[in-house]
Amino acid sequence: MPNINQQISESNRLPAAAYLLTGCVAIVGSNSLVLGPIAPEVAHAFGSTTSTVMAATAAFGLATATSALLFARHIDRLGAWRVLRASMAVLALALLSSAAATGVVMLSAAQAVAGLATGVALPAIYSNAAAIAPPGRESRTIGAVLTGWTLSLVAGVSLSAVLAQYVQWRAVYAAVAVLAAVAFAILSYSKHPRAVAAESAPMPTEALKIPGVTPLLIVCGAFMSAFYGIYGFLGDHLHNGLGRPLSANGFAALAYGLGFGLAAFLDKFVDRVGPRRTMPIALCAVGAIYLCMALTGAGFVGLLATVFVWGLVNHIAFNALIVRLTAIDPARRGTIMGLNSAVTYLAVFAGTTGFGAVYTSFGFIASAILAAGLTFVSAMVGAFARKGQL
Structure with a gap:
């Protein structure tokens, strides 16, 4: 009986990797949603307007769509975990560049690079979530990973306004960059299946x-x-x-x-x-x-x-x-x-x-x-x- 109960308990647990994927979604989501609340502060720092600053969001969205369309098809050939690790590294660098931006053009360029990383990061995350889900628990596993968007909304969007008001808007991007770097480090030292597709993408x-x-x-x-x-x-x-x-x-x-x-x-x-x-x-x-x-x-x-x-x-x-x-x-x-x-x-x-x-x-x-x-x-x-x- 103890062995049976233990097996049932273990089958009801979500894989530990699911929580790592949840954190990755939260990091990606925070960058995706963070500019709106702090745009007035960024505009003031650049001597620009809020609508002009929001051009960085347009650059991010276009780059994300382009990356997902052109590069995500290689995820199956290279391995979803490997692609996710690389995208977290690129995202961390792009966020540091965003924090160091001296104008709208530089911020937009940095966010475009962040979009290129995001365009392959999200498909890799969802692919990994489906791959690690125990049979019959696909919705619960993917649902747990999707709560990363909640973390980005509740914590990322809310705290970004506080950091921008009481510290500086650059601290927002720097903080998310640190989190992306931590995710990259964890992914680098974690062992995950490296299954890849046999055929070309x-x-x-x-x-x-x-x-x-x-x-x-x-x-x-x-x-x-x-x-x-x-x-x-x-x-x-x-x-x-x-x-x-x-x-x-x-x-x-x-x-x-x-x-x-x-x-x-x-x-x-x-x-x-x-x-x-x-x-x-x-x-x-x-x-x-x-x-x-x-x-x-x-x-x-x-x-x-x-x-x-x-x-x-x-x-x-x-x-x-x-x-x-x-x-x-x-x-x-x-x-x-x-x-x-x-x-x-x-x-x-x-x-x-x-x-x-x-x-x-x-x-x-x-x-x-x-x-x-x-x-x-x-x-x-x-x-x-x-x-x-x-």
């Missing part, structure tokens, strides 16, 4: 021919465009639309992050129900939440509660999507997840650009309705894909 267009990949990428594009379209302008709506202080943006990020993190406790239900069934249902729920935002957009407390639930359900939908993508072809996970990252970061551009025009012309309610429409479309595509019709 396929072109991304070849991966699109794999059955099931294209419809799930369509789901990703519509889903993430809606997310970034709302998240990108939620802060402006709170500040200028509802007349709330800038600190309210921190509360919104905290509410979303807490919801996203607490959803990790629900990942076991995704394993039980199955990601094929869960994803369309979760996406419909996200669409309904956007409609709720349209109804509660004029009230701060109601909107904050809706944002919390938004984070909760978004985690479930995103988790199910990643589980489905990583399960399609284990031998080509890196290539497939590279396409996923490319679509995601192109959605950053498409979402903020497209929703920017809608938000400026028609306001937050119209943006929320548009987000609901896109998410319902993604749910329909996911449902048809489940039935084998796409």
Whole structure:
């Protein structure tokens, strides 16, 4: 009996490597989200404007999408752990360069290098998470890794404003650089499977021919465009639309992050129900939440509660999507997840650009309705894909 109980206990544990991957996601996510809150301080230091400084974010997003599209396909050939280790080293150097930047051009160049590292780091992380997951616990393992985004939102975004205000904005990038260097050191001294693909890395267009990949990428594009379209302008709506202080943006990020993190406790239900069934249902729920935002957009407390639930359900939908993508072809996970990252970061551009025009012309309610429409479309595509019709 003791041996049986011990085996059951060990089978219920997540692999220790999952927590290392969670930390890597938190580091990558912190750099991805950190510039927004400190942009006014950076602009003041450079004698520039906030909108000009945010060009660094555009450079980061474009470089991330390009890297994911062109280089992530080599993850399977080189080994996901080896690629992750190298990307953490490059990211640490890029963050140090960001901290030392003397102007917008230098900051944008440094963030472009960070984007090149991120474009292969995230697919490598998700590939590793799927590879180390015990059978039947794929959703819980990947869900635990995804909580790194919660850490980046709750800790990274919140603490960045404090460091920028009471120390200096350069300390923010320096602190994340130290964390990236620590991750690189741990990865260097840790032993992980070095399984690599026997065949050469396929072109991304070849991966699109794999059955099931294209419809799930369509789901990703519509889903993430809606997310970034709302998240990108939620802060402006709170500040200028509802007349709330800038600190309210921190509360919104905290509410979303807490919801996203607490959803990790629900990942076991995704394993039980199955990601094929869960994803369309979760996406419909996200669409309904956007409609709720349209109804509660004029009230701060109601909107904050809706944002919390938004984070909760978004985690479930995103988790199910990643589980489905990583399960399609284990031998080509890196290539497939590279396409996923490319679509995601192109959605950053498409979402903020497209929703920017809608938000400026028609306001937050119209943006929320548009987000609901896109998410319902993604749910329909996911449902048809489940039935084998796409």
